[in-house]
Amino acid sequence: KQEVTQIPAALSVPEGENLVLNCSFTDSAIYNLQWFRQDPGKGLTSLLLIQSSQREQTSGRLNASLDKSSGRSTLYIAASQPGDSATYLCAVKSNFNKFYFGSGTKLNVKP
Amino acid sequence: EPEVTQTPSHQVTQMGQEVILRCVPISNHLYFYWYRQILGQKVEFLVSFYNNEISEKSEIFDDQFSVERPDGSNFTLKIRSTKLEDSAMYFCASIGGGVVDEQFFGPGTRLTVL
Numbered sequence: 623k624q625e626v627t628q629i630p631a632a633l634s635v636p637e638g639e640n641l642v643l644n645c646s647f648t649d650s651a652i653y654n655l656q657w658f659r660q661d662p663g664k665g666l667t668s669l670l671l672i673q674s675s676q677r678e679q680t681s682g683r684l685n686a687s688l689d690k691s692s693g694r695s696t697l698y699i700a701a702s703q704p705g706d707s708a709t710y711l712c713a714v715k716s717n718f719n720k721f722y723f724g725s726g727t728k729l730n731v732k733p
Numbered sequence: 734e735p736e737v738t739q740t741p742s743h744q745v746t747q748m749g750q751e752v753i754l755r756c757v758p759i760s761n762h763l764y765f766y767w768y769r770q771i772l773g774q775k776v777e778f779l780v781s782f783y784n785n786e787i788s789e790k791s792e793i794f795d796d797q798f799s800v801e802r803p804d805g806s807n808f809t810l811k812i813r814s815t816k817l818e819d820s821a822m823y824f825c826a827s828i829g830g831g832v833v834d835e836q837f838f839g840p841g842t843r844l845t846v847l
Contacts, residue, residue, distance in 0.1 A: 665840040719788040
């Protein structure tokens with residue numbers, strides 16, 4: 623069974639710092655990996671989707687990379703802002719129509 | 734911008750009662766999902782639905798659960814006899830079905846079983 627792990631579980635940084643969130647998965651046979659943002663008590667907002675054939679995707683200050691063979695993905699956030707404070711989740715699509723989520727990294731960006 | 738909607742936002746029920754959680758996926762999307770998130774825990778996959786039938790389900794999705802797409806817009810999750818441990822946020826999601834299969838989530842329904 624696919625297991626998805628996210629490190630660190632929590633991160634607190636001052637505004638303006640660049641930071642890296644990590645996601646690892648045990649089964650490299652994935653179709654894609656998606657990064658989400660979740661605000662307290664809210665739904666999930668899609669940030670980036672990386673197909674299994676891709677190495678990275680970029681959107682604004684966000685850059686996600688994927689190393690399928692080693693079972694890892696990183697989400698890089700440049701010039702962090704207080705509005706980036708949220709929990710960041712990664713999810714892998716393994717089987718045709720099934721997804722596995724990590725526990726998330728709770729990010730706090732201090733003004 | 735199209736979005737997934739869910740109703741109600743919060744449902745309180747007594748143990749043993751039936752509940753139906755409703756979702757309206759993005760129009761023209763083909764794949765539909767239900768997830769749950771117990772407070773402080775991971776988002777857990779429950780079931781996926783395509784072409785009017787279940788395509789995958791998890792071990793959580795036992796006989797107490799059922800899904801239905803009664804018309805061209807709604808997608809429902811029914812829990813027949815709720816238990817205390819069913820208390821969670823329930824999220825609906827949909828995927829368009831094209832080359833890029835990005836999931837879009839609804840805001841969730843908080844289910845509280847007393």
